[in-house]
Amino acid sequence: MDGTLPAATAAVLGAAALGLLLRRLLVFVTEVESSSMAPTLAPGQRVLTRRLGRGGRIRRGDVLVVMSAELGRAVVKRVVGLPGERVEIDGDGRVRIEGTPLAEEYVKHPGGPSAGTFAVPEGHLLLLGDNRARSSDSRGWSRPFLPVAAARGRVVTRFRATAGADRGRVRDPLGGPGPGPRGAAAPPPAHGAPRRAGGPQVPRP
Secondary structure, eight states, X not given: OOXXXXXXXXXXXXXXXXXXXXXXXXXXXXXXXXXXXXXXXXXXXXXXXXXXXXXXXXXXXXXXXXXXXXXXXXXXXXXXXXXXXXXXXXXXXXXXXXXEEOOOTTOOSOOOSOOEEEEOOTTEEEEEOSSGGGOOSTTTOSSOEEEGGGXXXXXXXXXXXXXXXXXXXXXXXXXXXXXXXXXXXXXXXXXXXXXXXXXXXXXXX
């Protein structure tokens, strides 16, 4: 024997090493299952998700992987409403936070199954899909608000879905509006306290 590993064995060891590295880096890969986040994310597209560490903050515009007890599975949605906020959604899926319109350049397919006003409880989030016309989200769930503790991670990178699609690190979470109600990345919401501008913290286990 020349001391070299068979190709199959080397591949298995390489995959195991990569998996260990990903776990140590606190990231994991998620596959998008539906078109609810189009055009930001496509069905079948894979995204790299960073786990939310102890005391990690969630901001409006973050795209999260969240475990839904109602659906019995994880979903990929965008954070629109933060704890303690009043969120108004009209029939076209347009959003107001405490009466202030929310700029959402990433929404290319407005509309949706329902509209209304939602008072987000403390410790919870209101989540919507970017494809408002075809998304099952907080507007239609029987339990519209998901606990902050249900967030598994923040999507930070998307990989090529089809030829010509974007790949690599995504600027300002997947085109999100940032913490402010008008889409500004730096200033805090005009209506909100500094706590809301920074986002809720993930509770320590």
